[in-house]
Amino acid sequence: MRLSKYAFIGLLSCCCAMAHAQYDGIEEGYYEFPIQPDRINYLSGSMGELRASHFHAGLDIKTNGREGLDVYAAAEGYVSRISVSAGGYGNCIYIQHPNGTTTVYAHLQQFDEELAKYVLENQYQKENFRVNLFPERNRFKVNKGEVIGLSGNTGSSGGPHLHFEIRNARQEVLDPLRFKFSQIKDNIAPLPRRIALKTMDIDSRINGKFGRFEYVLQRRGNEYILPDTLTAFGNIGVEIWAHDKLNGAPNRNGIPIIKVNDGEELLFSQDIDTIRFSQQKNIRIHTNYKAERENGRRFNKLYIDDGNTLKFYEEAEYDGILKVSEDSKHPISIKLIDSYGNQRKVLFNVKGAAPSNKTNVRINPYDEPYVLDNTLMMFDKVSSHNSITMSLPTGDEKVQAAYSDGRTNVFLWDLKKALPSKVKYAEGEEVLGFTNLVPAASEHSFLSDSYSLKFGKSTLFDTVYIQSYHGVGKNGQELLEVNQDVIPLKGSIEAEMVPLLEYDSAESYHVYQVNNPNYPSFVGGEWEDGKIRFGFSSFGKFTLLRDDTAPTIKYRPVRENVISFTIKDDLSGIKSYEAEIDGEWLLMNYERKRNLIWSERLDKTKPLTGEFALKVSDQAGNEQIFKLKL
Ligand SMILES: [Zn+2]
Numbered sequence: 001m002r003l004s005k006y007a008f009i010g011l012l013s014c015c016c017a018m019a020h021a022q023y024d025g026i027e028e029g030y031y032e033f034p035i036q037p038d039r040i041n042y043l044s045g046s047m048g049e050l051r052a053s054h055f056h057a058g059l060d061i062k063t064n065g066r067e068g069l070d071v072y073a074a075a076e077g078y079v080s081r082i083s084v085s086a087g088g089y090g091n092c093i094y095i096q097h098p099n100g101t102t103t104v105y106a107h108l109q110q111f112d113e114e115l116a117k118y119v120l121e122n123q124y125q126k127e128n129f130r131v132n133l134f135p136e137r138n139r140f141k142v143n144k145g146e147v148i149g150l151s152g153n154t155g156s157s158g159g160p161h162l163h164f165e166i167r168n169a170r171q172e173v174l175d176p177l178r179f180k181f182s183q184i185k186d187n188i189a190p191l192p193r194r195i196a197l198k199t200m201d202i203d204s205r206i207n208g209k210f211g212r213f214e215y216v217l218q219r220r221g222n223e224y225i226l227p228d229t230l231t232a233f234g235n236i237g238v239e240i241w242a243h244d245k246l247n248g249a250p251n252r253n254g255i256p257i258i259k260v261n262d263g264e265e266l267l268f269s270q271d272i273d274t275i276r277f278s279q280q281k282n283i284r285i286h287t288n289y290k291a292e293r294e295n296g297r298r299f300n301k302l303y304i305d306d307g308n309t310l311k312f313y314e315e316a317e318y319d320g321i322l323k324v325s326e327d328s329k330h331p332i333s334i335k336l337i338d339s340y341g342n343q344r345k346v347l348f349n350v351k352g353a354a355p356s357n358k359t360n361v362r363i364n365p366y367d368e369p370y371v372l373d374n375t376l377m378m379f380d381k382v383s384s385h386n387s388i389t390m391s392l393p394t395g396d397e398k399v400q401a402a403y404s405d406g407r408t409n410v411f412l413w414d415l416k417k418a419l420p421s422k423v424k425y426a427e428g429e430e431v432l433g434f435t436n437l438v439p440a441a442s443e444h445s446f447l448s449d450s451y452s453l454k455f456g457k458s459t460l461f462d463t464v465y466i467q468s469y470h471g472v473g474k475n476g477q478e479l480l481e482v483n484q485d486v487i488p489l490k491g492s493i494e495a496e497m498v499p500l501l502e503y504d505s506a507e508s509y510h511v512y513q514v515n516n517p518n519y520p521s522f523v524g525g526e527w528e529d530g531k532i533r534f535g536f537s538s539f540g541k542f543t544l545l546r547d548d549t550a551p552t553i554k555y556r557p558v559r560e561n562v563i564s565f566t567i568k569d570d571l572s573g574i575k576s577y578e579a580e581i582d583g584e585w586l587l588m589n590y591e592r593k594r595n596l597i598w599s600e601r602l603d604k605t606k607p608l609t610g611e612f613a614l615k616v617s618d619q620a621g622n623e624q625i626f627k628l629k630l
Contacts, residue, residue: 023178024168024274026099031074031176032145033183034105035061035162041183042249044161046339047175048272049254050287050298054280055272056254057173058104058165067109067160069151072144074103074166079140079148082111082119083132086590089163090155093148096137100169107163109152115140120587124602127585154591172274175256177339185247189344190255190336192217192224192242196291196299197232197350200321202375202414204234208359208403210412211372212291214241217346226348233355236322238268239288239299240346244338257337260302260320262330268302268320272312282310284488285461293486302334307440307461307490328352356403363408369423369432371465376413376420376432382406383426391422415465436466451480454494461490472500473543475517483539485515492537498530499544506530508546510572510620515540522572522619547571547620555626561608563630564598572619581630582610 021028033041045060063069073095080102081094089106093115096102111119118140122131142148153160166174177184198212199205206213207230217224238260243252260268285308288299303320304313313320322330334346365379380388382404388411390397401409413420419434436446440460446453450470464487473479478501482493503509507527511534512520523542525534536542551574554566565588567574577597579586588597599608614626 024174026101026168026174026179028179030097030099031103031166031179031181032072033181034072034074034103034164035063035069035151037072037145037183039183040185040248042251043184043246043253044159044249044251045163046177046244046246046253046256047165047173048256048275050283050300052283052292052298054283055275055286057275057277058106058163059176061162061164062249063151063160063162065160067150067152069162070147071105071108071149071151071162073142073146073148074144074164075099076144077103077142078138079115079135079142080137081132081134082115084119084123085130085132085155086592087156090157091149091152092155095142095148101174102165102167102171104165104167105148105162106165107152107154107157107161108149109154110150112148115149120600120602123587124585129587129590153593168274170276172276175273175339178273180340186244186338186340187342188245188247189222189342190242190244190338192240192334192336192344192346194241194297194299195226195334195346195348196239196241196288197230198237198239198288198372200235200237200303200373202412203355204232204236204324205353205355205403206230206232206236207361208353208356209361209363210375210377210402210410212288214291214295214297215348222344224344224346229349229351231353232322232324232350233326233353234324236324236350237301237303237305237320238322238332238334239291239301240334240336241297241299242336242344242346244336244342253338255300255336256339257335258300258302259335259337261333261335262322266318267322267332268304268318269314270300270312271314274312276311279310281490282308284490286310289488290486293484305462322350324350324352326352326354357401359403359405361405363405363410365408365410369430371415371467374414374416374463374465376415378411378413378423378425380409380411380425382409385426388426389424390418390420391424392418392420394418396424416463419465433467433469434465435468438464438466440464449498450500451495451497453482456491456494459489459491459493461488470497470500473541477501478544480542481540482536482542485538485540487539489537489539492535494533494535495542496531496533497542499532501544503544503546506532508548508620509544510547511542512545512571513538513540514543520545520571524619545571547618547622550622550624551616551618553614553616553624553626555628558608558630561601561604562599563608563612564596565614565626566595567597567616568595569616569618569622572622575617575619577614577616579612579614581608581612586612588614 042062049056075097077095077097080096083092091108092106151162196214244255256272285305330350336344370377402412438444444455469481511523511525525532551569556564579588587600612628616624
């Protein structure tokens, strides 16, 4: 049986070179499925799946909306790490195996009895709910298939499930599906939705226009196509919006393997078979960050953008950029392959056409000048003189329309040449507010009268053109705006601001990011000599707000020797809490999603009596105290 199964997989692997009896040097069958191993399971997440801030590191295995299912050690070994936190992986177990790999089991409801006792003792010893423990080698040995805990929904989990990872000896995550667990079925090919084409520089065009354009794919038999040939010129980036579906579940998972061909020539190839944690931030340039912020769709770029350091692009000599010259023909095929080898093809044609100053495709002008990479795009109604004037540090410069549809003129300006402060149209003018060009991979400081920005060597993926403003917003509040949150940051920017408005007791004000004005997000900051210093890791708008309201504590009656509370804070958010009984530290477990904390004694037989005190602090330094004689 075993041999024939491998022989079959071997046949499949000729075309995708991934399904072998071994994966990353590990035998298939080494690991047992960690939950409900006697039945078919379903996934709500796959390894490598594109998430907002990272590539998903493992499988999210559904647990039928329930908690408390037995979780099994996938192979023999010993527990090498246990962590407990209100966010992230919640209650989590790491098992080290003799072959050098580690398996990870996250969002658990409970640890196995022996582990639970060890965790509780350590929480009391460290007087902290949050712990990250590394038991000595072989202290907690496990056999393959041994129960290690119960599945749950702890940490940053959006519903009951088991998050399961396999990491190799280099601590890179592997794709567990490539071990071909019989508990997961997938014979459904990936489902492409849209492709996008993007001009990669100022001279490139798509259907006569500059910019990024999305096209809805149409199904034709087993393939997805664009019925019309696209015309293009210059350097073009292709992107795809697609998902993989597995049998029996509606969830949209990731697609690990994508190959793009221009006729016979391989243009781009990715295979997300391992991910390094240190490279997770590259998700922001592996996907189109700007498009996602603007329209909510997460496209996989099929080209390797500047600053991208991911290693899973197989053919490093191809950057994926399609080079289109006049009259050239490009039959493009995109092959999407899931971890089980199911394949789907997307086909479309691109034809080279020299750029022209007329396009017969309607131009939809934006309300404001628009930056795409290094190019500034401006729009004006067609008029008698068809030019605009850029105000540059060196004086004014006239710019002719790049192209027109007869109603709207499009003007393009290469920001690498010079940063314009203003643009004058046929009627009226517009302040552009470019203050600075910041190259990637170098330290850079930018000073103005009332604020400064400091960029580190690893702050940026690529050159950024800063458009910043410090003033008073429409709502009468302080406003510091540094670009829009459409450019990804790799690291953080240090800012220093001298407020323009008067504040009594300035120290009680903190910086909040207000990209969404309805949800101010606490940034913090430290005051010194009338200035506030803070760091941020996404562009956008910042203001100063005062949180002088302490957190609320709602007492829930003692049940079964356990005291519990609902704790909430309205603006800055909960920072910490601490409970005591008769002056001794008392563990309170924290379920952040439900704003719930509840006590757990080291000695559970000891009755919960005495002087109880709870202190809850928010990030702005406000404290609420609750006392009770139990
Ligand atoms: Zn997960």
